[in-house]
Amino acid sequence: MRITRVPGLLYGGDYNPEQWPSEVWAEDARLMAEAGVNMITLGVFSWARLEPEPGKYDLDWLGHIMDLLWEHGVHVDLATATASPPAWFVRKHPEALPVDKHGIRLEFGSRQHYCPSSPLFRAATVALAEQMALRFKDHPALAMWHISNEYGDHITECFCEVSAADFRRWLKERYGDLDALNHAWGTDFWSQRYTSFEQIEPPRLAPGPGNPTQSLDWRRFSSDALLACYQAEKDVLDRLSPGVPVTTNFMSMMKDLDYWAWAEREDIVSDDAYPDPTDPNAHVTAAMNYDLMRSLGKGRPWLLLEQAPSAVSWREVNVPKTPEQYRLWSLQTVARGADGVMHFQWRASRAGAEKFHSAMLPHGGTAARGWRRTVEMGADLLALAPVAGSRSEARVAIMHDWDSWWAAEFDQEQHPSHLVRVRDLIRAWYGVLWAANIACDFVPADADLSGYRAVLAPNLYLTTAATAASLSSYVDGGGTLVAGFFSGIVDEHDHVHDGPHPGALRDLLGLVADEFWPLPAGETVGLDAGGEAFTGTVWRDWLDPTTAEAVATYTTGELAGRPAITRNAHGEGSAWYLSTLPDARGLTAILGRALREAGVTPVGTAPEGVELCRRGEHLFVLNHTAASVEVEVPGRARDLLTGEEAEGRVTVAPSGVRCLVPLP
Template identity: 45%
Template sequence: MPGYPVLPEGLAYGGDYNPEQWPEEVWQEDVRLMREAGVTLVTVGVFNWGLIEPAEGEYDFDRLDRILDLLHTAGVRADLGTPTASPPAWFRRRYPGSRLVDADGRVVGGGSRHSFCPSSPDYAAASERLTTALASRYAGHPALAMWHVHNEYGWANQHCHCPVSADAFRAWLRDRYGEVGALNDAWGTTFWGLTYGSFDDVEPPSVAPVGLLTALRLDFLRFSVDAHLANYRRERDAVRRFSDLPVTTNLMIANSKDMDYWRWAPEVDVVANNHYLDSARRDPHIELAMAADLTRSVAGGRPWMLMEHSTGAVNWQPRNLAKRPGEMRRNSLAHVARGSDAVMFFQWRASRHGAEKFHSAMVPHGGTDTAIWRDVVALGADLRRLAGVRGARVRAEVAVVWDWEAYWALEFEWRPSVDLRFRERIEAFYEALWREHVTVDFVHPEADVTAYKLVVLPSSYILAETAAKNLHRYVEGGGHLMVSYFSGIVDEHDAIHPGPHPGALREVLGLSVEELHPLAEAATVGVEPAGVEPDGVEPGAGRTVGRTGGRAVGRIWSERVRVAGARAVRVFADGPDAGHPAVTRHDLGAGTAWYVATALDPAPDPAPGDGPDRRPGLRELLAEVLDHAHVSRPAGLPDTVEVVRRGGHLFLINHGDRPATVEGVSGTSLLDGAPVTGAATVPAGGVAVIRM
């Protein structure tokens, strides 16, 4: 695998550069301002297919030659894009069979990007031919640092329903199952008499009566991921015939449901991610941290690239709120804290035309006499001071299981409740861990998790037997597992595991579920600590006595849990399962498995009547489990302070409105050069990075 980054030193800084949108006299100003801001890397050429190939087979590289030469003269390196996300108008006209068709059977029009079928052989041939021309011309250019294939695979054309895609899907199924009987068995087509006599009988999922075969839908989503991966590999391999520089593409990890990024990670030389803050969230910086941790995890713990984020507002949210003072700096350095070796933006200069003209940029419409520009220059200086962070790794003691296939399947229709949402529980657990100052890795359910003290399984509706056995071995060997409701229910074909729920996890959890009791909209149930039961009474089966601690609230879900080796540590105080276990603990081998049978809230703030350290709910329970698993974390800090250790550097990011002091810290503050002895004070909204 080629090394990354191919830069002289430090963290990469810059963004998407689209000089073709501007007259050439602006280019000279651009490179002058790039030097002022400390920009070291820009992405070029991502959307210029129609400019460099104005007619089929006719190439005009003059403009791109001059742009790359200018960047080299200015000392700015280039991440050269293949512009294949946006085929030109002549391609659509000449190859009408390449046009995207939606699930309703409508041919998607032009005028935007990603309007092509990912299975089109005409697109495959044209994109490979263009990539080959680019790679053969620029492989040795001195400005070139790396290659950027395509742009945001699956952004608008996640799947296509045209006849070409249908044939490709059937071929994919033949490769996967070999003979149609195996497909019928896996899909359970005897239900409703939907048995197929031939692969030619299979139609991709499109507009159909409700109740479509879920295994069909799952396989079509898997096929669609493979179609995009095939396009990426084709272009990547074309580049590698001429260049040994790193090749990547910008993923949308945590913000794209349709791409299984565990499968993408081995195909890129460096994982690169786009992330945009959701300004409608109460605490959007927590979701940002989660996305950064997930990106690092997809990268296998290696340093990664923040390929795109924003200096201020984006253009596509219902209400595009500008970032508050200091927020862009906090956002950028939080990504660095969690493993990024690059801080890149979309885009360098704000566009005057097109759909994204109200998207913020490093050089905004207001020019250089703006707060955004001053913040851009200041951030460049910060990143130069943090050059020594490059290459350092983040270590985590806790892992959270994330599986894109479970994400897909959980949110099909006709589940027990419309409130079952994959990210709802993931984010609830992540927020509680973040507020406990715990750094998290994400893992695939079949990954080796033996290095972690605690593994959390919040939303694993799909769980293959191999994954369940992996987790069982982990607990028996001394690990600690925490599972949320409606996990381990079905296999990889969306077939219910034999026996009572939770199927694949019954043995490791030491329990079974007799009945599912989804709650009505806005309904809640009380949850309280289980008391000491009289001898011979099954814990949680009847009355409870001697309770201590606060009462928590559960939403969305309740269920009738029957322990079989586990014991209740919380019980339902009311609702359909009153008196029965709500949280259980099962000591198995050298480890422990915990189960949570309702949606406890993270409870970031004390409830009325609770003391300042009492937070009944998911966070209180997690603190108990973290202590049991001996997970280390700082004590006494406000839960608005983000604490991340990356190698020998401690990042402290204060998202609160008051200064915060972190005890037990000594070293050098890299952002201002001051010595730190015994404690570090971080101003409200500020950031400190201490070389320990």
């Protein structure tokens, strides 16, 4: 299934022609065609040009550029330009500027300077989106719509009175009446009981610890408030421009927005990815994010909507990518399900906050090394065109729930440990799968698990009764569950489940966690698994197994001799529990055993540091090492990138990529 009507893989980047004199536009279009660019993101930050005065629109210049691009065979991902309101808007409506939790109203001069709940802001964005749709819905260059930009990058919440009123409305819809809200929030604690919805405010700064359920609901509301901004514009585009897909760009595994809810509203899941060239494991974290993007779209191809061609402009030290990193990491996105490689941005800016951010066309123009890199990437993506539309399959799922993430971390000053960081736990577990070349999906807590041999839940602090029942049914039916520590503790209201921990998962895991024994920062604990020694960090539980068997025990500290990792036979399947975070070697051993028992097999075998991904019939081999490697491949195959044929084995250069299609 193709994500747009543009044939092959998409290639291009953000284009900001308003930053350049009109005589540059024709040169840009010509160079885009020369580089093999087939789509450009246009208009992302153009609101001030498109609506220079309230209600007065100037779209002709944008239409001229779209005509010019189309003449050169370049399609357009057209943005609604609503990411940052112009100066006239905020001076006319200063009450639409956002307010932080300290009560400070943030000023104009950056971007995303708006209150998500402001009806004035939403009305203005809908009006602009309507004008854009009416003018360009039938333009031949239009391939997709792009609403706003990187929601939540700067503003994830607003504490103004308008937001407070919207929060109260949201709470009335969620709970119906005050009795239900008071129960959910546990307001009999510290005399916080409400007798009117009008008494409720956002969780601003308070003398001491706040109400954790109020904070959880505030996070839910804030994600929904931004989503309502997106949906208001999408409704316009769907009505006036039916059949043209709509997206907004995500920011990888971002904590603040519930991307499961957001992805349901997107026609194309798209992501902005900026791996750090100085991080030796950046490609593993990137792979995790890309698998999440594919999973958010329920397996459909997704789109890399932004990446840096070289250096970014916002790290403390902005180290550039090497040409080899750029090519390898770009093609990694395709291997992991992307049907396009887009960039920020096309032409490097001469002014503004991102003037030192790299671009497809650098400040040095076509004489710069970066331009050769741009042309070569266009050729690579053209060669990989047959991959477009194909899917990947996985038999392992990682369960990731935003409600649980928020609840686990947002009131940590009242939790047993501040060191429980959900994304880090997921990354550690995912790294084992990556190293073993085991394909995986991410799934929400309410997912259908029947297609998976194994489900990993590195942390599921918030576990509803429905999720617990689903996991129990899955294991009963023959599935393998591996759960991490501090899971099954609270319900959807952040109330501790009845009985001893781990509450909702106690019977499934076959144990009682009598007491939490978290480890201080930097401390480790010894573990033994059948004679194999390794260490654990972050957490420990005092476990009393009921029906579970010990797989590993603690060998040092106060819990020496007690179970640390357990396995419980339940129905036709098994449920494992890790009461600590083992080191890399230990986690590999434990997860490896559980996955083998579940009948999980890797995509293939390869030397350490070599990544294997399968999309449809295509096998990608990505060498993240500095040495040439040989990899076994099944039967005869042809490399789409070079045209070379191989049988049984293939050699991959340092930082090299192969895309192999089987031959008869």
